[in-house]
Amino acid sequence: MLGWAITFLIIALIAAVFGFGGVAGTAAGIAKIIFFIFVVLLVVSLIANAIRGKGPGV
Template sequence: MLRYAVIFFIIALIAALFGFTGIAAGATEIAKILFFVFIIIAVVTFVLNMLKR
């Protein structure tokens, strides 16, 4: 999940560099969503693993 967030962030940077602001904005939003989903899943997994012990 984090890998895809980084890939979309790189796509956004490259699109912004070439002036494709619409594509860059879209890729940035997707990267943000994927990053926050990754954080939520990581925290839930961490908490569940702590409760098992």
């Protein structure tokens, strides 16, 4: 999911360089939403693993 956020960020940067403001803004907004979803899922996963008592890689 983080890969998708980075992809949309790159699309936004390229669109901004070429002057496509609407496309750049939309891609940046999508990248931001996907990034925050990734962060929330990461935190939920870390909390779930801590509750279950298993360490990473076990």
